[in-house]
Amino acid sequence: MAESMDKRTHERLSARDDEFAREYRQRLTAHRGKATWGERLVPLREFREAAAASGRQGSAKDRAEALKAYLRSRSDPTPVEGPYSRVAVFGGIYNNHYALAALLEDAARRGAEAVYCLGDLGGFGPNPESVWPLLEQGAVRTIQGNYEESLAGGREDCNCGYTDPRDNHFAEISYRYTEEGCSQEFKEYMGQLPLRRRIQVGNRELLLVHGSPRRINEFLFHSASPTPFLEALLAQNDCDGILCTHTGLHWHRALGDGDIVNVGVIGRPANDGATDVHYALLEERQGRLRVELLPLRYDYQALAQEMRQEKLPEEFVETILTGWWTTCLEILPPRERAASRY
Amino acid sequence: MAVAKPDSAQAAPGVALSSLDTLWFQVAGTVCNLACTHCFVSSSPTNRTHEFMSLEQVRGYLSEAAQLGVKEYYFTGGEAFLNPQMEAILEATLEVGPASVLTNGLLLDPDRCIRLEALATASEYSLDIRISLDGYDAASNDPIRGPGSFDRALDAIRNLVAVSINPVLTVTEVHQDSASAEGKQRFFELLRGLGVDKPRLKVLPVFRIGAEAERSGAYESWQRLREGDTPENGWEHLQCSSCRLATATGVWVCPILVNEPTARMGESLTDTLGEFTLDHPACWTCHVYGVSCRT
Structure with a gap:
């Protein structure tokens, strides 16, 4: 699927002191205070608020019922x-x-x-x-x-x-x-x-x-x-x-x-x-x-x-x-x- | 105004959880001591999108998982061993089931390997360590994983072999020949050369998200699953039909989508036993490549 990394990029990333390599790596470590959201960098708070708003938070009763339903025996007509x-x-x-x-x-x-x-x-x-x-x-x-x-x-x-x-x-x-x-x-x-x-x-x-x-x-x-x-x-x-x-x-x-x-x-x-x-x-x-x-x-x-x-x-x-x-x-x-x- | 009916063939399909067999832990959050150019979660020393999980958080999920009859536990990050409680977490896990740790090996010094061997021996369940590499040599690996990472991963493998732990080598298809029969053979030979007499290998495709999107380009708009793509036998080949991922801030559907807030399914495991909508291009990769992050 992914094309092989461009050979020149690959070679330059191999060089520890190359400016290109340093800059490329800096971009990969530019997360201070930010979160990766898909392909974007967003403020951490934005990511965390969106995550907290997503998904379910069942009550104790909901959870007990979900567990019971999950473990319920399935009917099996095998004699x-x-x-x-x-x-x-x-x-x-x-x-x-x-x-x-x-x-x-x-x-x-x-x-x-x-x-x-x-x-x-x-x-x-x-x-x-x-x-x-x-x-x-x-x-x-x-x-x-x-x-x-x-x-x-x-x-x-x-x-x-x-x-x-x-x-x-x-x-x-x-x-x-x-x-x-x-x-x-x-x-x-x-x-x-x-x-x-x-x-x-x-x-x-x-x-x-x-x-x-x-x-x-x-x-x-x-x-x-x-x-x-x-x-x-x-x-x-x-x-x-x-x-x-x-x-x-x-x-x-x-x-x-x-x-x-x-x-x-x-x-x-x-x-x-x-x-x-x-x-x-x-x-x-x-x-x-x-x-x-x-x-x-x-x-x-x-x-x-x-x-x-x-x-x-x-x-x-x-x-x-x-x-x-x-x-x-x-x-x-x-x-x-x-x-x-x- | 008339609203056009959505074409059901164009809607993203949903996948039911057939059974919760595999529970992943984002145990080190997104914090890593490397910053690999193909990391689909963009883990790095500065990425705090997800924080470390505490032993207490892991224990909470383990106890819920035992009630649900989970079959196996996997630990990932970030770099799992950066979590200062990682060994205590493994000890607690191995009391209830088999555990696998995905690691870059940088922190697997001889003393830690001795302790890991002791944990493995004390449990009736298996402990598996998976070491990541992305090339047969430093010249092909280090541009992806960082200067010096090849040699340090090899040191880790030697340290594990010294305590009779047989690691699984995990490689991605970042170099396209890695998945070929010849490519696999080269990795087996590399392992044999390090004293691994029963070499084991796991090959994964790359996901064009996170750092990898920058390296090789993001997904095309057509690379999405739609209702019409549903195979005759359903979606049971996808790992999300049998896995969930616990993090410090709740439960996500799978390890791939941990940087998608909408892939957070709930707070507890029992909140997440419902269906997940495959509305992300990475889901396309899982389907087309038959991916499972399991060993």
Whole structure:
């Protein structure tokens, strides 16, 4: 938009003692007693009076009502499934059919009455369609992730919103590979998946979403999700807990009125130097939700071999073999990034 | 006399607040220890359009923000660390949520960096520091940001790296190649050269207001949003659909329009949960360039 600064001006501004540079800078610091109002310099008082006259100043009652309206729960016609005494919930398969098979076995062994998937069936791993029969056999109740929304909607990218060119490069490879490997029928299956579900575990009503209750591609990371924010989400969604995925990192925070659980993903390790992936097992104990975030072992060597056969990037294979993410790291908040290898 | 009906397609559109996720603080007002030639708020050592915020003012907004479920807090100015209470303000903020500070780095000496690291470690939420630069070297940066500013920003980055804080480098498109893949790569290399092993970068367009209007010219009259420009999916891509800016004298819509008195929306956050009219040319930049000041 802005044209590059005139080269001569630029050069002259570089000179500390040049008169032109001094005068230019003097103009930039000519604010004594004045305020910038758009492109004008006006007396400070004029600016402050205009600002003070602008906007609302509600009474205490107005403000209390505005706050109440803001936090009011939104009506949600999503039917409540259950009640269950124990369920398994996982996210982000990323084509990892080895981990999905291991999960179904592990959840059954632990007595889960139902298995829920929070979306992102594809991406990253090999042979996208191979997870479909497993989902059917395991009677997995699934919701859409941003991958399903993009694939079913014919989008050209995964809608992760990366800005780093390197991340975009790998995201594109991953998305195109999955897009080409999914039949029209599989995409239609994805398109008819609901965007959210509600389940009852014991007496606790839980909302299941992919990113957050507000957006399918919102990241809820532990170090970037303040407790008051999560409490507001519970209030606005009228539930006792929210289960989500999308970030790839699992965590749980017990709040006064409920629980927030990011169930993690089973598609790739949690950027912690271990090859295990993670999922959540939930049950009710004495009126509270008991949350276990379980490490899951699977045949990661076989997965790595199949990824190489499919000529997927060696950077992806490295993640599977080492447990450290090599791509798409820009999404991590500082705390989570500091704990990562790359 | 008949009054012509305004053409609704020509009226400025309004953007609703979908949720208040990001709360900015104009924590150092418009006071800065630099006077950059592209500063859209014309911050300088003499600009007192907005004054420093006090710890008590910030606490008041933090408490209201917690009730509203705000997700993240950003601090800007002016130069944030000129505010003598800045570290206490950060400590109070990190008790309730993640915080990011936008700074030119001039005041990030080794001792302050040690204290910042201690604040970051003590919180369960992330602390992010964003350092501004406008060139890969002093020759391209200093004419914009002032003599010596390049070297001092690099010192700040080294001081942060020494305490394991990984800063985000913020650059504007004042040099047009900054946003290209090659331009970004050069900044990543600059950071790696300073010992940043996980380089992070934020690129922002320039806004033709404040000092920048003098440098490169103001907006053209057609660079305004009108009702007919409303995208199919509405205005949710604009940061004003999810942010507000607290100052020492009330709450503005966003950090860009802090020098527009009419962009002051109210005294408390709950006064500002309504719609904002996109009647400013800078709104055009946000829409066309998909700008978010968030990291």
